[in-house]
Amino acid sequence: MAIRTVVWNEFIHEQNNSVVQAIYPDGIQNEIARVLSADREIEVSTATLQEDEHGLPQSRLDETDVLLWWGHKAHGDVSDEVVDRVQQRVAEGMGLIVLHSGHFSKIFKRMMGTPCSLRWREAGERERLWVINPSHQITQGIGPAIELPHSEMYGEPFLVPEPMETLFVSWYEGGEVFRSGLTYQRGAGRIFYFAPGHETYPIYKDENVGKVLRNAVRWAYNPAKPWKDVSDAPNVPHDKAPEKLEPKGASLHRAGEAGFR
Numbered sequence: 001m002a003i004r005t006v007v008w009n010e011f012i013h014e015q016n017n018s019v020v021q022a023i024y025p026d027g028i029q030n031e032i033a034r035v036l037s038a039d040r041e042i043e044v045s046t047a048t049l050q051e052d053e054h055g056l057p058q059s060r061l062d063e064t065d066v067l068l069w070w071g072h073k074a075h076g077d078v079s080d081e082v083v084d085r086v087q088q089r090v091a092e093g094m095g096l097i098v099l100h101s102g103h104f105s106k107i108f109k110r111m112m113g114t115p116c117s118l119r120w121r122e123a124g125e126r127e128r129l130w131v132i133n134p135s136h137q138i139t140q141g142i143g144p145a146i147e148l149p150h151s152e153m154y155g156e157p158f159l160v161p162e163p164m165e166t167l168f169v170s171w172y173e174g175g176e177v178f179r180s181g182l183t184y185q186r187g188a189g190r191i192f193y194f195a196p197g198h199e200t201y202p203i204y205k206d207e208n209v210g211k212v213l214r215n216a217v218r219w220a221y222n223p224a225k226p227w228k229d230v231s232d233a234p235n236v237p238h239d240k241a242p243e244k245l246e247p248k249g250a251s252l253h254r255a256g257e258a259g260f261r
Contacts, residue, residue, distance in 0.1 A: 002043035003221045004065045007032045008056065010074045013047040013199045020199045022038050028070055028199060030231070032099075042217055049074055054082050065218040066095035066220045069231065071105045083107050091187030091230045095220025100152075100197030103160075105179070108193070112160050118178070119155035121147060123175035125177055127151035127196060129180055132166050137219045138181070138192065139167055145209045152198035154178045160193075172194065181212070183219075188227045190220045233259055 009029035013111060021023065024031050029046040031075070036044045045059040047055025049071075060158045061067075066084065071078070083106045090096050103116045115164040130138045146168075155176035168181030180195035198201050203209055237255035238245045253259065 003041055003042045003217055004063055005036060005068065005217055006047055006056070006060070006064045006066075007045065007068045007070070007092045007187065008054070009049075009070045010072065010077075011050060017199075018074050023202050024199070024204075025108065027211050028197075028204065029190060031204045032068060032070070032213065033203060035213055036217060037233040038255070039214045039217070042214065049077060056082050056085065058085055061089045062226075064089070064094055066097065066217045068099060068217075069101045069102045069105055070083070070146045073100040074200065075105050076123070078088045078106050080106070083110060087111065088159060088190035088231060089226075090191065092228060093188035093224060093227040094226075095189060095217070095225055096191045097189065097216050097220055100195060101127070103158075103193065103195075111184070111191060113157045114161060114211070117159045118157070119153075119176065121153040121155075121176075122198070122200075123153065123174065124150040124151060127153075127173075127242050128171045129168045129196065130171065132169060132181075136167055138183075138215045139214055142208055146196075146212075148196060148201070148203060148209075149227050150200075150201045151196055151203065154180065162241060168194075187230050188222060188224065190222065192216045192220055200211065233261075235259060 004082045007029045008026055011027050014024050014027045033044045033046050036042045086107050089109055102108055109116050127148040128217055131142055131144055148252055153172045153174055153176055155178050158179055163182035165183045166179050170178045170180040184191040238247050
């Protein structure tokens, strides 16, 4: 069965910046979709900020196995209602891959619960992404490191929670380092943050970056049935307990009554 994948992009820089337009004339979302399509088991489509409901109505998210997210200039323009939907679907089991400046997106900050802040510099410097775990599914076929001749520097400290695993650590020509590939689990959903991807450089056309993205889609894919009641918090009356139970003391709630939210 194909892995149903959606590449979301705010699609702004490509329309108002000539440098970005020259590199990604059809939008970053379509370049990433082309890269993913090299894997015949990935069924890929795109969505953008400008579409109704940002291209992510509930019906479409319900049929999405893995969502890739690229944003930079318009994080605040993303509807909180759509963010709520994406968060719920990740908790149910949808994979989420957050790219580059998506570290400041509403959905990533919501999932991390931290500022997700970092140091940065635009100087077109060389970046070397060292592979930390060459046996991980996401790093297969990469070799010891990925060399990018021009990149935007992202530097520590990176204010995110401790990940399940750090897969890449980047070194930049200016001397900084950065944890540039991190994995997380939220509910039944897997999350991968991958830092390289600045829009003024053709990073998504790099062969090894493409391998990482395809591997990440396969890693983030959860074939299990969605955990639809993952956010429920049911009140279990004493007479429904697994063992016989006699109530003791006072209670704020009647049997079966919903809790406070």
